[in-house]
Amino acid sequence: MEKTTNASSTKTRPQKVNRIGLDLNFYKGEKTTLCAGCGHNAISERLIQAFYEMGVDPYQVIKLSGIGCSSKSPAYFLGYSHGFNAVHGRMPSIATGALLANRSLLGVGVSGDGDTASIGIGQFVHLMRRNLPMIYIIEDNGVYGLTKGQFSATADVGSKLKTGLVNEFPAIDTCAMAIELGATFVARSFSGDRKQMSAILKAAIAHRGLAMIDVISPCVTFNDHEGSTKSYAYVKEHDEYLDEVNFVPYFEDITVDYEPGTTLDVELHDGSHLLLSKLPEDYSPFDRKKAVQRLMEAHEKGEVLTGIFYVNPDAKTLFDIMHLHDTPLVELPEEKLRPSREVLDEIMDDLK
Amino acid sequence: MSIAEPLTQPKQHEVSDQPRINDFVIHVATVNGSGSQSANTALLRAIMQMGIPVSGKNLFPSNIQGLPTWFTIRVNKDGYLARKDHVDVLVAMNPETAHSDVMKVPAGALVVYDQPLKLDSLRDDLTFYAVPFNDLVKPVVDMPKLRKLVRNIIYDGVLAWLLGIDMESLEIAIQKQFKRKPKAAELNIKAARVGYEFAKDNLPAQNKFRLERMNKTENKILIDGNGAAALGCMFAGVQVVTWYPITPSSSLAEQLSDYMTRYRMDPETGKATFAILQAEDELAAIGMVLGAGWAGARAMTATSGPGISLMAEFSGLAYYAEVPGVVFDVQRVGPSTGMPTRSMQGDVLFTAVLSHGDTQHIMLFPNSPEEIFDMSLEAFDLAEHLQTLIFVMSDLDLGMNMWMSDPFQYPQKPMNRGKVLSAEDLEKIQDWGRYKDVDGDGIPYRTIPGTHHPKAPYFTRGSGHTEYARYTEDPVEFTKVLDRIKKKYEKARDILPAPVIEQDSNARIAFISYGTSHWPVVESRDILRNEHGIETNYLRLRAYPFNKQVQDFIDAHDRVYVVEQNRDAQMLKLMRMEFTPEQIAKLRSIRSYDGLPMSSEHLLTHFFEQEKA
Numbered sequence: 001m002e003k004t005t006n007a008s009s010t011k012t013r014p015q016k017v018n019r020i021g022l023d024l025n026f027y028k029g030e031k032t033t034l035c036a037g038c039g040h041n042a043i044s045e046r047l048i049q050a051f052y053e054m055g056v057d058p059y060q061v062i063k064l065s066g067i068g069c070s071s072k073s074p075a076y077f078l079g080y081s082h083g084f085n086a087v088h089g090r091m092p093s094i095a096t097g098a099l100l101a102n103r104s105l106l107g108v109g110v111s112g113d114g115d116t117a118s119i120g121i122g123q124f125v126h127l128m129r130r131n132l133p134m135i136y137i138i139e140d141n142g143v144y145g146l147t148k149g150q151f152s153a154t155a156d157v158g159s160k161l162k163t164g165l166v167n168e169f170p171a172i173d174t175c176a177m178a179i180e181l182g183a184t185f186v187a188r189s190f191s192g193d194r195k196q197m198s199a200i201l202k203a204a205i206a207h208r209g210l211a212m213i214d215v216i217s218p219c220v221t222f223n224d225h226e227g228s229t230k231s232y233a234y235v236k237e238h239d240e241y242l243d244e245v246n247f248v249p250y251f252e253d254i255t256v257d258y259e260p261g262t263t264l265d266v267e268l269h270d271g272s273h274l275l276l277s278k279l280p281e282d283y284s285p286f287d288r289k290k291a292v293q294r295l296m297e298a299h300e301k302g303e304v305l306t307g308i309f310y311v312n313p314d315a316k317t318l319f320d321i322m323h324l325h326d327t328p329l330v331e332l333p334e335e336k337l338r339p340s341r342e343v344l345d346e347i348m349d350d351l352k
Numbered sequence: 353m354s355i356a357e358p359l360t361q362p363k364q365h366e367v368s369d370q371p372r373i374n375d376f377v378i379h380v381a382t383v384n385g386s387g388s389q390s391a392n393t394a395l396l397r398a399i400m401q402m403g404i405p406v407s408g409k410n411l412f413p414s415n416i417q418g419l420p421t422w423f424t425i426r427v428n429k430d431g432y433l434a435r436k437d438h439v440d441v442l443v444a445m446n447p448e449t450a451h452s453d454v455m456k457v458p459a460g461a462l463v464v465y466d467q468p469l470k471l472d473s474l475r476d477d478l479t480f481y482a483v484p485f486n487d488l489v490k491p492v493v494d495m496p497k498l499r500k501l502v503r504n505i506i507y508d509g510v511l512a513w514l515l516g517i518d519m520e521s522l523e524i525a526i527q528k529q530f531k532r533k534p535k536a537a538e539l540n541i542k543a544a545r546v547g548y549e550f551a552k553d554n555l556p557a558q559n560k561f562r563l564e565r566m567n568k569t570e571n572k573i574l575i576d577g578n579g580a581a582a583l584g585c586m587f588a589g590v591q592v593v594t595w596y597p598i599t600p601s602s603s604l605a606e607q608l609s610d611y612m613t614r615y616r617m618d619p620e621t622g623k624a625t626f627a628i629l630q631a632e633d634e635l636a637a638i639g640m641v642l643g644a645g646w647a648g649a650r651a652m653t654a655t656s657g658p659g660i661s662l663m664a665e666f667s668g669l670a671y672y673a674e675v676p677g678v679v680f681d682v683q684r685v686g687p688s689t690g691m692p693t694r695s696m697q698g699d700v701l702f703t704a705v706l707s708h709g710d711t712q713h714i715m716l717f718p719n720s721p722e723e724i725f726d727m728s729l730e731a732f733d734l735a736e737h738l739q740t741l742i743f744v745m746s747d748l749d750l751g752m753n754m755w756m757s758d759p760f761q762y763p764q765k766p767m768n769r770g771k772v773l774s775a776e777d778l779e780k781i782q783d784w785g786r787y788k789d790v791d792g793d794g795i796p797y798r799t800i801p802g803t804h805h806p807k808a809p810y811f812t813r814g815s816g817h818t819e820y821a822r823y824t825e826d827p828v829e830f831t832k833v834l835d836r837i838k839k840k841y842e843k844a845r846d847i848l849p850a851p852v853i854e855q856d857s858n859a860r861i862a863f864i865s866y867g868t869s870h871w872p873v874v875e876s877r878d879i880l881r882n883e884h885g886i887e888t889n890y891l892r893l894r895a896y897p898f899n900k901q902v903q904d905f906i907d908a909h910d911r912v913y914v915v916e917q918n919r920d921a922q923m924l925k926l927m928r929m930e931f932t933p934e935q936i937a938k939l940r941s942i943r944s945y946d947g948l949p950m951s952s953e954h955l956l957t958h959f960f961e962q963e964k965a
Contacts, residue, residue, distance in 0.1 A: 057804075058809075059802060059803065059804045059805075059808065059809070060802060062647075062801045074811070075811055075823070079809070080806060080809050081801075081809055082799075082801035082802075082808070082809045082810065082811075082812070083809070083810075083811040083812065083813075084643070084646060084811075084812040084813075085811065085812065085813040085814065085815065086639065086642075086669070086814070087639075087665050087666060087669055087814060090635060090636070090639045090665075090666065092636070092639075093594075093631070093635070093636040093637075093638075093639025093640045093642075093643060094639050094640070094642055094643035094646070095643060096594075096629070096636075096639075096640045096643060097592055097594065097639065097640035097641060097642060097643025097644035097645070097646075097647070097649075097651060098643035098644060098646060098647040098801065099643075099647075100592050100627040100629065100640070100643075100644060100649075101591060101592050101627075101643070101644040101645075101647035101648060101649035101651070102647045102648065102649070102800075102801065102802055104802065105647070105801055105802055122632055122633065122635075122636075123632065123635075123636055123639070125632075126631075126632040126636065322624060322627055322628075322629070323617075323622075323623050323624045324623065324624055324627055325618060325621065325623040325624055325625055326621065326623065328802075329591040329592065329625065329626065329627065329649055330591070330647060330648040330649050330800065330802075332591070332625050334589060334766065334767055336618060336625050337589030337590075337591065337616075337625060337650075337767075338587055338588075338589045338763065338767070339586065339587065339615045339616065341762045343615050344583075344587065344760065344762050347583065347611075348573055348759040348760065351573035351574060351575050351759075352571070352572070352573050352574075352759075
């Protein structure tokens with residue numbers, strides 16, 4: 001298989017295996033073609049680690065993306081999963097069709113800020129409100145990389161391009177928007193924050209419903225200079241944790257020590273635990289209004305607020321709403337799909 | 353035969369004094385949203401109940417309530433179903449259009465009208481029948497809202513007496529029309545009887561246009577093309593349906609949803625064996641079809657011209673990444689928003705090459721409910737076999753009008769799910785390339801996400817790819833895949849539905865048509881033979897790209913008229929793109945693009961014009 005031979009340079013010697021008996025190499029992808037230091041590569045690394053540690057069957061994962069630097073990245077992780085690189089801004093529709101066809105697949109979509117917040121805003125909006133069970137990651141750098149550095153719709157007011165051009169339009173906060181639209185797991189992280197991102201990704205894998213994660217992922221080539229609000233330096237300086245995120249999968253015992261009353265223990269659908277500590281006093285991750293308000297405040301203060309803002313582990317998913325068969329539609333035999341001759345006769349009689 | 357002398361013009365329509373039995377046109381002018389649809393369908397069904405071939409066409413506005421709408425019922429003992437240009441019996445219910453409606457009918461026609469409109473002074477060469485609808489409806493029901501809705505069915509009763517529809521047939525028709533609403537049925541029957549009794553007691557009998565029982569509709573069903581397509585999709589085993597509302601295709605998805613909810617819930621679990629989702633727009637609808645098709649499901653969408661425009665980008669991806677799916681295009685009048693509730697075959701040229709770059713698509717052209725049912729079944733097989741989109745090109749005339757049809761045949765073959773490799777298959781194969789031609793037919797093998805084998809996963813992309821689905825910008829690797837897709841498309845010509853050819857004589861003149869343009873051709877050929885002594889041959893296209901038979905057929909004739917319902921001779925242009933100069937020189941064009949289904953009068957007028965030239 002070409003994947004193993006061609007990409008061998010990025011792979012380490014297998015040392016140990018995860019709970020389904022696979023080693024880390026099984027979760028890697030091809031060698032990245034993105035710029036050295038690109039935040040997106042760090043996200044790919046975290047995804048590889050999270051899927052490995054969660055012991056997800058890679059054959060059951062589908063990777064989906066739109067167009068742009070971010071959307072290239074599914075080639076760089078989970079080489080043993082099917083992938084679909086769709087058209088610009090339309091990954092949500094591909095994901096929706098694929099997951100309706102086979103609900104047993106775990107969908108992980110990777111988009112960018114241009115792909116989501118501009119050309120893809122329509123499909124993004126409707127994906128959020130349908131609560132399709134999947135993970136939707138925005139690799140957010142505030143700039144169009146593949147077309148060489150134009151502003152995107154998540155760029156902050158006053159943010160400067162390398163050319164000196166200043167953005168005058170308000171930024172779209174994809175997290176606030178997702179919460180308002182009905183997404184049931186909404187978080188923001190930073191590509192440079194390994195610990196936080198790992199915990200959020202693993203919780204997203206365990207979540208039943210749509211998990212939207214906006215990851216600030218600096219573009220080293222076009223948006224990492226002074227005057228940019230999406231540079232490594234800016235984010236490091238202004239990063240503000242809403243909460244401290246810890247995750248304990250259902251197959252492990254809770255060993256994290258915490259003072260009673262300091263940590264919120266959210267049990268996810270599969271029995272995993274999401275532990276949120278150091279939450280602000282009047283904050284609840286089950287309260288959409290509070291979450292949106294806090295995000296707006298952060299914006300006003302110039303903070304890059306990260307953490308899990310909102311979670312609803314029990315909401316109805318699109319599958320529930322559609323009374324979708326428990327067996328994936330693609331696995332139903334022909335006799336379940338084609339009604340009998342008697343049914344046709346009955347309909348014909350009715351039309352006479 | 354060759355034409356030595358100029359041919360005569362088609363005969364002008366005139367209403368003679370001879371009684372016309374089971375061969376005339378009833379034209380009902382109403383206001384939409386007034387219950388006229390039920391009254392008209394009941395009338396159509398009542399005539400069918402009498403064993404007389406009949407067709408009905410609804411000429412309606414893009415509006416919900418209050419604008420003029422016309423319903424044309426053609427009764428024809430010989431079974432011609434095309435629209436006629438003239439009117440024999442007018443029912444004038446709409447004050448706004450009554451004046452012009454009356455002025456347009458030919459001398460000798462009958463006019464049933466709403467008494468207060470006082471139309472009888474307009475012309476003295478027509479027979480007028482005044483009916484006081486408002487007075488008649490009063491004793492039927494008290495509620496003004498209901499009165500408005502049953503008022504129209506009174507003209508069914510009036511026509512029943514006037515034309516000779518027996519009340520039993522009309523009552524059966526009304527029962528069927530309201531089969532799930534017994535109270536409404538009762539009320540409507542009561543109103544129809546009031547109309548019948550009024551006519552019997554007050555209107556002079558006439559003998560010009562009469563209906564008499566026949567036995568030509570036994571076992572026939574009455575259905576619209578969208579309903580027939582919906583049934584075809586259900587029996588094709590469709591799994592994922594995504595759509596966005598647009599006239600005239602919405603009723604396809606809606607009827608499909610009704611049928612599926614009724615017949616495709618798993619009896620064991622009570623859960624849906626399908627997913628039907630109303631998407632946010634047509635871009636998403638087609639995207640979902642691609643996602644589902646890629647994941648191994650039978651997926652479809654239904655749309656019309658503006659939706660097709662929006663689907664262009666994804667259609668190119670489906671073509672190049674080789675993802676199956678079925679798209680129903682119920683064509684309406686363009687360009688742009690055009691006339692959304694009028695019919696046209698206007699998307700043929702655009703759909704053939706829909707999307708940028710070198711893209712080619714497959715289209716099927718159904719001409720009747722029966723054929724769209726069969727083609728719906730076939731479209732899913734073809735899509736999965738060829739791993740591409742199949743466009744089923746219906747139109748508003750077929751999709752939204754009620755057609756008399758033979759009952760549909762249960763699928764004869766099991767589903768063809770195409771070349772899909774399982775984990776066991778992959779175990780036996782040394783070298784698998786997603787886009788490799790293994791069998792020489794240009795059709796590669798694919799795997800479905802979720803297949804548990806290390807060789808199964810691949811990366812689907814619209815960017816340049818090799819035979820192994822890897823990203824490439826290499827000129828040789830890129831063209832290799834593109835040429836193989838072309839080969840697949842070329843080979844598809846032989847497996848697509850073949851044209852239907854009627855070539856019984858040594859005729860030198862021939863017609864080619866497709867879809868609903870078929871109906872005026874059938875009638876015109878009979879008129880040419882019977883009234884003008886001109887024999888013609890006929891080829892009805894059922895698929896694009898063309899089969900070799902099309903060129904052979906053209907070669908066998910001197911002049912071939914391509915009959916279609918668009919301004920730009922779109923099908924003829926597709927022929928020009930690939931046929932020889934000799935073949936192209938033989939092609940002539942007959943077109944209509946006014947939004948009305950083409951009539952044989954129109955066809956023949958244009959035929960004779962060109963024959964004379």
